[in-house]
Amino acid sequence: MSLISSTTAVNFLAINCPDFNSTSYPVEVALSLANGRHYQAWIRPMSDRFSPELDDDIKEAVRMYGKYPDQVCNELNILCAGNNLYCDHWGFTSNWVENLFFAACVDRHFTCSPIEGLLEEEEQLNWNARKQFVIDVLKSNDHTAGAQVEVMQAVVNLFYREQPTAAATEYPVIATLQ
Numbered sequence: 001m002s003l004i005s006s007t008t009a010v011n012f013l014a015i016n017c018p019d020f021n022s023t024s025y026p027v028e029v030a031l032s033l034a035n036g037r038h039y040q041a042w043i044r045p046m047s048d049r050f051s052p053e054l055d056d057d058i059k060e061a062v063r064m065y066g067k068y069p070d071q072v073c074n075e076l077n078i079l080c081a082g083n084n085l086y087c088d089h090w091g092f093t094s095n096w097v098e099n100l101f102f103a104a105c106v107d108r109h110f111t112c113s114p115i116e117g118l119l120e121e122e123e124q125l126n127w128n129a130r131k132q133f134v135i136d137v138l139k140s141n142d143h144t145a146g147a148q149v150e151v152m153q154a155v156v157n158l159f160y161r162e163q164p165t166a167a168a169t170e171y172p173v174i175a176t177l178q
Contacts, residue, residue, distance in 0.1 A: 009034035010156050013085035013112060014148035015096045016058075018051035025103060026096045027054065027062055029072060030145035031079060032153040039079055040146040042066040046103055069104035080110035088127070088152065090114035115152070123160060130155050 016028035025046065031039040044066035045051075067075075087093040094112055101108045116124050134140070134154045140147045 008118075009083075010118065010153070011080065011083055011085045012149040012152045013087045013093065013097070014145035014152070015087075015093050015100075016143075016145040016148075017092070017096055018054040018058075020092060024051075024096060024099065026100050027058060027066075028145045029076065029100070030149045031076070031085070032149035033079065033083075037079065038146075038149070039075070040144075041072045041075065043072050043100070044068055069100060070106055073101050073104040073106035073108070077106070077109040082110065084111045084113055086113055086115045086118060086152075088115045088131075090116070118156075119160065126159070127155070130159050134158070 011034050012032045014030050015026045017024040017026050025043075027043050027045070029039075029041055029043065031037070033039075042062045042065045044062060046069065090113075097108070097112055115127065119127060131151055134151050138151070138154070140151055
């Protein structure tokens with residue numbers, strides 16, 4: 001039986017960085033909250049220089065829509081104060097969250113945990129396959145943080161809730177494939 005009941009509040013966080021270095025500075029952050037709210041922000045670099053690994057499309061999005069790190073951190077604190085956010089790729093994401101808040105000189109008012117803390121052992125083994133299934137069905141571009149949180153929320157709602165049929169109305173295409 002899943003550790004995620006039909007009433008468990010599950011909030012997701014994803015961060016996009018130009019590389020997989022633990023000291024990397026994030027360029028995008030996204031949330032999918034249990035209350036149905038979504039948040040996505042592009043983050044301006046602390047200097048005017050971009051990482052050479054960053055795609056030109058992302059550089060352009062950051063130039064046009066990027067917010068300053070302290071603004072993003074304050075918005076995250078307002079939306080998430082006192083809550084726990086779950087993420088996969090925990091080793092990277094936890095460092096990137098710390099890097100963002102440290103660079104912005106802002107205290108964090110929420111906690112982050114690995115998705116594995118919500119899942120039993122067998123469910124953990126199926127997580128990546130179920131994520132890939134949702135990505136394939138939704139034809140999702142899983143390279144943005146915004147897409148990643150949507151996919152994680154869909155996987156939990158479809159596969160791990162005690163009553164997954166309640167989530168079927170939110171994702172009818174996937175429900176017909178179960």
